[in-house]
Amino acid sequence: MNHLEIYLASRKQKLAYQYALWLLSWDQETETPEGAMQYRSDQIEVLSTLAYEVEMDSKRIEAIDFLATHPESLTDDLKVEIKRVKKDLDQLRKIPKQEYIDFQVLLSSAGHIWSNAKKNNDFASYLPTLEKVITYQRKLVKYLATDTVKGYDVLLDLYEPGMTVVDYDHFFNTLKTDLVPFVLKASKVKQTLTRKLTKGHFPKAAQIAFNTYLLSVFKYDQSKGVLKQSAHPFTSGVASVDTRITTAYHEDDLRSAIFSTIHEMGHAIYEQQVKPEYDYTELKGGVSMGIHESQSRFYENMIGRSDAFWDVHYEKLVETSPKQFKGITKDAFVKYINQVKRDFIRVEADELTYSLHVMVRYEIEKQLFNGKLKAKDLPKVWNRLYRQYLGLTPKTDTKGVLQDIHWAFGSFGYFPTYALGSAISAQIYHRMNQDFHIESVVRENNIQRINQWLKEHIHQYGKTIEPKDLIIQSTQEPFNPQYYVTYLKEKYTKILGMEA
């Protein structure tokens, strides 16, 4: 076999293992009975080892190294794929195998330790583990550093290739200058919300009916996915033909399921609309966390929380829960789903304040990897930054530094993509709106038109175009956070009845 044949044969095996491990993970979150967790985990360990052996097979590595330096005979898609695979491989090779394994072992218990610490508001019990995770991440940064990418940039690049501290500083400084003062002003506006909604009870069966209805409204392709329930909503895609989503129903707050479902559909429609021929390659799926989040936020906020959307669909919601919505106008409902409230918890934050939560985490991570911040000082710094950006001090670490699982998983550099995605979605909205009037299309219940635009300009490309280039190609300019600030200010000035 020549180099290309060797590569293609190993890719086939790698994707098959990936598929099996993907399904095991989906099943774990949605169905595996409690008593089977250990058995499943033992099987995953064996399958992961087998998959790792395929990935690190010397013949495969030799083939990739060769093809990366002799790309002439490759198709354009294969050139991109080999470049991507080579980058991953080079990174993996730079990490000493034993350290990599030790870190995986550390992670396997870290989530549990974090979860207990959060439950007991006991940061001290989590600190030794967190310190070990950070120590490994700092070593990782050194291993993966190149001439041009160093320090925190190494971690940022893992989640959003091409984005650096310089880029993110520019982004977050824009928010600090333009958005933080506006949020302060906005949060002083008195919002009157009906108790029937804020203190209501919304039976699950009715919620399921409405969320199922949403699948068809958004044209989520149910021949290529399913909607199930799980403790925390997520999207799990393995290929364009199988991208599944979950939501979670809370009977005291029906917004939760609705906007989770729409958010996850955004992720899923992205992956469903990647060119199907990429399903058998490493080019399937979304290109980066930021672009992915731009899609989920676009659907959730720009469409799902818009006045236009509820002009069409409010009636259906009332129909599924007539008693609960008796006497409540559509306008009151739209106010309710766009309520502004500076609060402690990121995942419960409203659209306006969301990115400020992310900013706190970005500042901390930057200081951890580019500065001298120590893990033991995290609660102090956390609370100081919450006062600074959101004007409030968490009363407990549970509602503060312990709220997110990400760091226990070693995911440093991930958080900023949440805010970045939200900002990119505003830039996409601006550009799309020049091709057609989005609100009108939403009022015509023609979301397929929006799906089509996103497919044409973003989705279809899968992983073939780097995020920064994809933004330029789809919006005709580089990432520009001003669209986001403008969008938020205009929207909330109107909703809150503020003076422009």
Add this chain to the structure above:
Amino acid sequence: MNHLEIYLASRKQKLAYQYALWLLSWDQETETPEGAMQYRSDQIEVLSTLAYEVEMDSKRIEAIDFLATHPESLTDDLKVEIKRVKKDLDQLRKIPKQEYIDFQVLLSSAGHIWSNAKKNNDFASYLPTLEKVITYQRKLVKYLATDTVKGYDVLLDLYEPGMTVVDYDHFFNTLKTDLVPFVLKASKVKQTLTRKLTKGHFPKAAQIAFNTYLLSVFKYDQSKGVLKQSAHPFTSGVASVDTRITTAYHEDDLRSAIFSTIHEMGHAIYEQQVKPEYDYTELKGGVSMGIHESQSRFYENMIGRSDAFWDVHYEKLVETSPKQFKGITKDAFVKYINQVKRDFIRVEADELTYSLHVMVRYEIEKQLFNGKLKAKDLPKVWNRLYRQYLGLTPKTDTKGVLQDIHWAFGSFGYFPTYALGSAISAQIYHRMNQDFHIESVVRENNIQRINQWLKEHIHQYGKTIEPKDLIIQSTQEPFNPQYYVTYLKEKYTKILGMEA
């Protein structure tokens, strides 16, 4: 590594592949979106090939061959396991690899061809495929034949080790002599059934509520399994800690889901109660198809269709569907679920006539492999045997020879275990009844007592005791079909109000 270490390492991998393929199959039947079928099938092909390579690895084979001839240092369980694995391996080695692959390819389209033929009542379109399957099976018989096991016995042994034509002839002759005349007599008794049941409509939601209730009645361990829905009910177990079941709801016949759920729970409780330490070995799961079916039939018929059972649970059923059951007595319901009707379709057959359907298939298979019967003559022979045993002639092949998928899957030798299992369950019932009065235990809603007995005498052993020995050990005597005939005659004489 020594031989044992090599074997144990390969077993670990084999079980991991088995786990992945098990989950893929479960997901396919219960969840995989339609559009993902081809992709899934492609991944299964790769994973199956990888699993086959592990199984046929020369070092592993050498280790098994060595351990089989040098079992002295092995534990008792490992001795049994090596003997089993060696038997499977020897069989696999006797089949020319290319023929094996060609047969798998043939099977991959045979199910579809059968399904179309059944739909269109077109046996001729299926005949060429069926002929090829039979030709392969005849060759298989020759490859696998030993000095003591030949002809149809080879196939029978694949599903019920130790059972031969001599054994089955004895069994079915007992049925022909003792049961067939009784069925003829019984089917002449006029049964009055209320139209409210036979022509009723039973909403799915209420059925789900009652079937979920049944899980706790039978103490199906929901921490080690789940109940879902699928087109055809089945049990899918990978280990004692994860044995899942499905049922299917039909709004025009609520018996269907109830007795499918109980039947599948019988299979599942068996596998859940195997010693958990066998989960990581080849000794997990049920020992044979016949023993497995004896458990499912025991729960379905001996418990689920008994008067005692509905004395306790009829009230709950009425509670879930008060309108549907208004004015219907428990006795009327018990008559309904034990209705006797000679009919064409095996899977819809009542308890009394069920084994006669199986007998037809056994006679045909015997003539195919020990006689001169040709595939093209199957419809003719089928209809003749239905006249002989059930007194009726199928009007179409769809309701006749085309009704079951088994032969399209190459499963010859499988059918007899269905009747055998039913008969074994009666022998178990007889023996258990000497330890405690089963009806009383059922009336006390203490099915856990029954589960415990079956665990102690049958379930816990997994695959460590050969079926014939297991019957002797658990019932104190070899398989004796007379218990089955006696049980059926007593039950139906009473239910139909016949003279004893």
